[in-house]
Amino acid sequence: xxxxxxxxxxxxxxxxGHQLADVKAKLQNLFKADAAKIDALFSGRPVPLKRGLDQxxxxxxxxxxxKAGAQVDLVAVGDTKPAPVAQPxxxxxxxxxxxxxxxxxxxxxxxxxxxxxxxAARETASHTPEIMNNKxxxxxxxxxxxxLKPTEKAVVEPVEVDISAISLRPEGGNILDASEQPQAxxxxxxxxxxxxxxxxxxxIRADEKMELPLLELELADWTLADLGEDLISQSEKAxxxxxxxxxxxxxxxxxxxxxxxxxxxxKAVTPDISGIRLAD
Numbered sequence: 586x587x588x589x590x591x592x593x594x595x596x597x598x599x600x601x602g603h604q605l606a607d608v609k610a611k612l613q614n615l616f617k618a619d620a621a622k623i624d625a626l627f628s629g630r631p632v633p634l635k636r637g638l639d640q641x642x643x644x645x646x647x648x649x650x651x652k653a654g655a656q657v658d659l660v661a662v663g664d665t666k667p668a669p670v671a672q673p674x675x676x677x678x679x680x681x682x683x684x685x686x687x688x689x690x691x692x693x694x695x696x697x698x699x700x701x702x703x704x705a706a707r708e709t710a711s712h713t714p715e716i717m718n719n720k721x722x723x724x725x726x727x728x729x730x731x732x733l734k735p736t737e738k739a740v741v742e743p744v745e746v747d748i749s750a751i752s753l754r755p756e757g758g759n760i761l762d763a764s765e766q767p768q769a770x771x772x773x774x775x776x777x778x779x780x781x782x783x784x785x786x787x788x789i790r791a792d793e794k795m796e797l798p799l800l801e802l803e804l805a806d807w808t809l810a811d812l813g814e815d816l817i818s819q820s821e822k823a824x825x826x827x828x829x830x831x832x833x834x835x836x837x838x839x840x841x842x843x844x845x846x847x848x849x850x851x852k853a854v855t856p857d858i859s860g861i862r863l864a865d
Contacts, residue, residue: 590662591643593635595655597627602690603654611653637662 599608605627613623626632634657635646643659650657726732754760782788810816838844 588639590637590639591659592633592662593638593643593646593650594631594658594660595626595634595650596631596658597629598656600651600654600656602686608654612650612655615649615653 599605609620609623609627612618612626613620616623626634634650635643638646647657647659731738759766
């Protein structure tokens with residue numbers, strides 16, 4: 586027997602015809618791991634599931650994983666490519682054979698569903714009352730007739746309602762007593778003892794007034810200017826320089842002179858006066 590050892594490598598691929606959710610559930614049950622660890626196996630990177638197995642053990646593990654729906658490869662230890670080991674006969678089927686097997690399985694499942702529906706219909710028919718099968722005793726009742734016999738009607742015990750505390754109020758009145766009506770909360774209004782002062786009275790007391798400091802002005806140097814006199818001295822006035830404008834060869838034209846403006850080109854119109862004549 587060869588001493589060659591193999592690793593089982595999984596890259597996240599599933600066997601054709603299996604569902605991803607079912608494969609994850611089977612692997613979770615097979616490895617006794619939580620869902621997070623199983624999801625990490627489907628990252629697309631090669632993950633070694635088993636290392637250092639002999640050929641017989643490696644084929645055994647591979648067959649179990651393929652049955653669970655996980656497409657795994659056997660890689661010889663020290664090699665980066667899948668080992669050319671013997672494959673089970675059922676795993677070497679071509680794509681056409683796999684499609685044929687899947688179609689046969691789907692057909693078998695559809696036939697099973699049809700058989701279940703037929704069985705359910707037969708069970709329903711077997712439990713149908715005899716009156717449903719014998720329709721010769723059926724007739725139409727007149728409009729407004731009771732379809733149940735007096736013996737088939739449910740007996741309803743009358744309920745006695747105590748109405749001794751119920752009375753009628755006049756129309757348009759309030760049906761609630763004064764004690765039953767919600768009381769509106771009274772607002773607490775603070776109203777101090779206000780009075781009206783006489784016209785012209787100072788509304789601010791002497792102790793409430795603010796003392797403003799008086800400005801001390803020296804009026805010794807102040808005088809009144811004469812009416813119309815300039816209040817700004819010559820030294821206080823802003824100096825404005827007059828710009829000299831040089832206008833060479835410019836003069837005033839006499840009234841009505843042509844200033845050389847552009848005249849519009851008016852095309853002369855020659856009217857047709859052939860149909861015009863002078864009356865006597």
